[in-house]
Structure formats: structure tokens, C-alpha cells
Amino acid sequence: MEKIYEIIRKMDTKITYELYEIIRKILRGNKNQSEKGFRSLSYFRTFRMFVWAVCSYLPLAVFAAWNVGDEPTNLTQFVNNFTSVLNVVVPFVAWFGFFGFITGVLKYVNAGGDEERLGKAKQLIAYGLVGMFIMFSFWALAKILAASYLAVGI
Template identity: 35%
Template sequence: MKKIITVITTTATFALPLLAVAQTSVSNLSQAGQFVIGIINGVLVPVLFAVAFIVFIWGAFQAFILGANDDTAKSKGKNLMLYGLIGFFVMVSVWGLVNILTGSVGLNNSGVNVPTSGVNIGG
């Protein structure tokens, strides 16, 4: 029963934004594709970068604070840090390759889109 409630809650959480975009009119396949790309670039990519960052920070915490006297905890923490760095490298590499491919084919004439955090520092 607990698993069913978890599945229903997760599905409802992911389906909730669909109510907000229910009033937008997607009249053709091109607009639908732009909408999906916008969701991926606006939601999925920042969440994946945040997860990789959290994994890296948790690994550092585990390796240097919790694992100060325990070699197995230190090893697990270092592995998590490595996995976080690998995640960053893979995401940035794929992002760069996609930009190179779209630029070489001529699909993107606006230049390179650098991902931002959305936080303005210093006004």
C-alpha cells in the first residue's frame, strides 16, 4: 500500500505542471518540440546539475568529516566525489557536443548558450 501511495504521489507531482501549461496552444509539431526542449533546458538540466553537485558535496562531507577516522567511509566519500565529477564532466561534454553539432549543421544561429543559475550577484 505504501508503494502505491508513493507511485501516485510521484506521478501527481510530475503531472502537476501540466495543469499550468494546459491553456497554452500547441498547434503543430514544431511548437510541441520547442516546448519539450524548453522543459528539458529549463527544468531537467538544472536538476541534474544540482544532483551532481549534491553528490559531490555529500562525498566530500563523507570523506573528510564523517570518515576522518574510518577508512571505509573515507573511501565511500571519495568514490561519491568521483561520481559527482564524472557526472559534471559527462553533462558538460554532452552539452558541448550538442552545441557543436547544431552549430555545424546550421540549426542554431544564435551562438553558444551558456547555462546560468538564474541568480544575480551584485545587482
């Protein structure tokens, strides 16, 4: 059991370090890179590292368990299962909006008066806020519909 905790601790440290590196690369920008192709390749590598870090952390976040023996037999059980999945997915997706918003704010602060960088930062802030608003609106609408029409306790 101690080996498992040690492995998890090492994985957590590695993932945290990789997330730090990703954020550092995003905030640093690509000032020394002149070719657009190389810049997009760098962003792809950064995005790939971010996706790997998030996906490798998911089993710890959801305790890697799902009750497969509890299949829905009526609409109420199906809605219960749907809302339980929604309770996991919506906050996860909303974090992407929050991460975009925070990244946009940090890029806005670091723009230093450059109009092009300010415009991109404002756009990133707007996309982050819209994404969070849409996800939380969808979540609230699903909760309201489930509670009012199906009498499901949420």
C-alpha cells in the same frame, strides 16, 4: 491571490525543512543501526522523501506551463523544442551530481580517518564529478551541433 502566495510559502517552508531533514539523515549516517535491512529501508525512505520534495517543487520551478499549441512542423522547430527541454532537464540532472559531490565532500570531512568511510566518500565524490561532467558535456555537444548544423540560434 493572497491565498495562493500563502499556500506556496507554506509549501516552500515545508519542502525546505524536509530537504534539511534529508541532508541531516545522510550526514548523520546509521551508526546505531546494526541490521543491514533496516539501514537500506532507512535509505529508501530518505530517498523517497527527497524525490517527493524535488517533484513537488518542480511545478514552481517551471511555472507549470507548456505551450501545447506549438507543435514542430520541421526539423528546426523540433530542435528548438528539444533544446528548450534540454535547457530545463540538464541543469536539473546536473544538480544531482553536484549534490552527490557536496555530500561526498562532507562525508569525507566527517570520516575521521576511517578507511571504509573515506573510500565511500571518495567514490561518491568521483560519481558526482563524473555525473556533472557527462551532463555538461552532453549539453555542450547538443548546443554545438544545433548551432553549427541546423543554424539554430541558441
